[in-house]
Amino acid sequence: MEKRKQVILGIDIGGTNVAFGFICKESRAVEWKDSEAMIQFSEAWMLADRLFQKVPPQFELVGIGIGAPNGNYYTGSIEFAPNLPWKGVVPLKRIFEEKFGVPTVVSNDANAAACGEYVFGNARNHPNFLMMTLGTGVGSGLFVDGKLVLGSDGMAGELGHFMVVPNGRPCGCGRNGCLEAYASSTALIKQYLEKSKMQETISARDVVERWKSGDPIATEVMQHSIEILGMSLANFVTIHSPSMIVLFGGWAQSGEWIIEKINHAFEKNLLEIYRGKVMLVSSRLPGSDSAVLGASALSF
Ligand SMILES: [Zn+2]
Incomplete structure (x- = not known):
């Protein structure tokens, strides 16, 4: 059997939409991407459930990165984000790791943007x-x-x-x-x-x-x-x-x-x-x- 392509799921959570895509670990190309309106996910686990159904069978998911307002790298939680439907402290890392069974990293959107520049963009060197x-x-x-x-x-x-x-x-x-x-x-x-x-x-x-x-x-x-x-x-x-x-x-x-x-x-x-x-x-x-x-x- 042909080896499945290893991909990372990148998720960008915003007040209105959540954008997500599968990025090939080897080529670093975006293999597939889409977005959904946030309004349908009144709880964070609903988003995890939906995205779980979206993983294409030809890919092997090896990690998840989530950028979100007030996302905290250390705790893996979103903490009191004013513009999201989820209130208080949301343990996003735990919710996604339980659902997908792969390591998940959460951070705020600006930190995610900085990582993007370092891995893919102008700041590589x-x-x-x-x-x-x-x-x-x-x-x-x-x-x-x-x-x-x-x-x-x-x-x-x-x-x-x-x-x-x-x-x-x-x-x-x-x-x-x-x-x-x-x-x-x-x-x-x-x-x-x-x-x-x-x-x-x-x-x-x-x-x-x-x-x-x-x-x-x-x-x-x-x-x-x-x-x-x-x-x-x-x-x-x-x-x-x-x-x-x-x-x-x-x-x-x-x-x-x-x-x-x-x-x-x-x-x-x-x-x-x-x-x-x-x-x-x-x-x-x-x-x-x-x-x-x-x-x-x-x-x-
Ligand atoms: Zn200020």
């Missing part, structure tokens, strides 16, 4: 790098000497909540002046709508496009946010002297032009000993696969 995800919120994952930094309780690397402006804009965490309140997609949109008094809905990429075409309000918002982002990144470099920073998320991946602008704000704020040594790049993982690849990378 960069054991010391910083991953920043600039989406609805701002998340981060740090690698030091080829290892993801988890901290004493698994919660290390919440750089989105570095307070960078005293008494600054309100942040979703309940405090003020966090980086997230300036550099997330949500923050760019909010600032633009406040200043322009515009009613229609726009995306963060639209704000970038408006900046490109000379819109003065978009210019003001973007320049201010990029200044704060560049300064923050320059500060983060002092923590572990990374050789690379990878930016992920709609607006930061809207082309080389935006990376150059961020890089300018970054380099000019860097301490002299780091200047010219840190590559700032956007993620090149395909957007549609990145979350699932990242989750699977937890188990590679």
Whole structure:
């Protein structure tokens, strides 16, 4: 009998959808992927049951990686995630290991994204790098000497909540002046709508496009946010002297032009000993696969 292909199941749990895919352990290619609406899984075991039925018989499942908001690597649980249907502490690792009988790793989505960059993406040869995800919120994952930094309780690397402006804009965490309140997609949109008094809905990429075409309000918002982002990144470099920073998320991946602008704000704020040594790049993982690849990378 032909040997079955060994695969890892990567699962990216979000507030609205859960994306999952089977990644070949040898070729590292996505063999098969799909997504489901989260609303049908009022309890976590229901998701495990559904995905168990999805394992194609021609594959041998050897591991599972799960990226989820507030996912804790040490405990294997999701802890009090505000945007999920599951409340309190959900022992996801135990639920999946009991159902599938294979080792399961759980972590938060930004850490999963960082693992994805290290296994599949730009950071492959960069054991010391910083991953920043600039989406609805701002998340981060740090690698030091080829290892993801988890901290004493698994919660290390919440750089989105570095307070960078005293008494600054309100942040979703309940405090003020966090980086997230300036550099997330949500923050760019909010600032633009406040200043322009515009009613229609726009995306963060639209704000970038408006900046490109000379819109003065978009210019003001973007320049201010990029200044704060560049300064923050320059500060983060002092923590572990990374050789690379990878930016992920709609607006930061809207082309080389935006990376150059961020890089300018970054380099000019860097301490002299780091200047010219840190590559700032956007993620090149395909957007549609990145979350699932990242989750699977937890188990590679
Ligand atoms: Zn915050």
